Amino acid sequence: MGQGMSKSNNVYKDAYNRCLRLLDETRSLPSEPELGTLLGVSRTTVRSILARMEETGLIAWNKRAKTVLRDPRPDDFFPEEETDTLAEIIERSFMRRLLAGGAEAGMQINELELAREIGVGTTSVREFLIRFSRFGLIEKRRNSHWVLKGFTRAFALELTEIREMFELRSAAAFAALPQDSPVWADLDRLEDEHRLLAREIATRFNAFSELDERFHRLIHRASHNRFIVDFYDVIAMIFHYHYQWNKAQERERNEVAVGEHLAYIEALKSRDLGKVDAACRKHLKSARHTLLTSIPESRPLQKS
Amino acid sequence: MGQGMSKSNNVYKDAYNRCLRLLDETRSLPSEPELGTLLGVSRTTVRSILARMEETGLIAWNKRAKTVLRDPRPDDFFPEEETDTLAEIIERSFMRRLLAGGAEAGMQINELELAREIGVGTTSVREFLIRFSRFGLIEKRRNSHWVLKGFTRAFALELTEIREMFELRSAAAFAALPQDSPVWADLDRLEDEHRLLAREIATRFNAFSELDERFHRLIHRASHNRFIVDFYDVIAMIFHYHYQWNKAQERERNEVAVGEHLAYIEALKSRDLGKVDAACRKHLKSARHTLLTSIPESRPLQKS
């Protein structure tokens, strides 16, 4: 694939695609700085996007006037795979290898080999591994290779131990928040989404994982502790891949979890610390159980 | 300084210096692989060391025979500053800037500028910042600069909150360890060192920080949780620099801390969970207090 290429323009491509979707809604686009904040990119990138949109006849562009000429067609979009960050590409490849079996604990990781296999430079792989190391799954030997510690039962237990400690504390902090805190409105909105999902669970059960993450992040944020908030990244990463590999009884599991969340939300709203503690404990216990059953007895994880 | 230079040979130089110290003790050096494990380097590096030692007339080297010819002189050693890792150099420079005042929270960090100022490549600075980010003092803006969050009171409080949570749990786990666990011998040895230091506190009070770290790491290891063990890196880093900048009442503070450690050790040996909890809490409370008083009221930290 792309060889010798210094840097992919995925930021531009991704923003372009998102900008296309904006086109449906209006007859003319806002100013360049406004578009920049809207898309989360710099004006330089906004101008590249506008230039191409003019070229392909999507808009007429003359200084402030950016008139939409036609609706975007499917082939106006850049292919999805070209909009991914290098970091995302590397993470996916790495996790696939990790979960594809044959990834025994203790095995050593070769930067050069990984880079060649994925088709990227070694620097990007190194940086990925350094970032990834905080998840506790790999470890660096000074001046030498990385060692895979493996997705073991021990890992899951250590992870959930911290999770439980942090979430119990965060939940208690949440319940103690003053009535006028905006989090209560956030919680109400999440409750509605949960009720909606509960009704449509038969068809939309796979929408749970995303909702789950938003719910728990809201609670963790109440701790007002960066280490607790940041640690949820580790949990989110693990559960993200967990949801992908463990499809057994997914519908049932998610249905139960939605119910537990609703009870948990009720407890939070009651602001009764005893109830909060109980509801939180109950949910975390079943989350732990689900994670543990997907990991075979003290062996590295295999794809289901 | 070193420009255009691809990689410094600090591993070799550091190992060489350590190998010189070995020369005092024996008449002849062991085999190459043995020396490698002793010094923690590869045989390639060992052979470079031996080659130079032969050249400078320190040893006679013929295959297995490595006879010491003379004692090393001070000028045989490589200068200390040439034995540092790039990562160490960058960390020191970075922390100096951070603590030298004028490092306001919210300030942005420029990779290129840092690299130029320290005289290293941008890659090394990037990798350092990624590793450093887990300490919670800096944060990355996607596709853009890093932001300094600052050594604030809030930071210290968040840090100590986690520390207390983790250490109380670890201490309880420690006390519950079976009598035949090797940690009890480790604890006895640390107790002796504490008693020794307590007696010589007037002159050796600055030896405390190293002992402190070893003591707390031993306790944290009893948790058997990688996240707890790894988190001690954050604490150790902060306290390492804390000891450097806050020299006010150092002797008194350390004397008190040694006393608290001894009480803490007694409590652990009693295996009475109530006593352990109390002793641990007491020590952590005064550690927190010490840290907090060195940070001025909700402002970035200034050098004392």
Added chain:
DNA sequence: AAACTGTTTTTTCACGATAAAAGACATTAA
């Protein structure tokens, strides 16, 4: 004058290249 567009500069991201260091393989000595 405030907010925009046009232009230039700076910084980030990612690569290939190269010396240091590790590791593997072949050979030899005890």
Added chain:
DNA sequence: TTAATGTCTTTTATCGTGAAAAAACAGTTT
């Protein structure tokens, strides 16, 4: 035949470089 030494190969650490993207500056328009 085990464990060393001698030699060769591979990997890691670090740099300089160049395109993508951000940011700063300058000139316009409302």
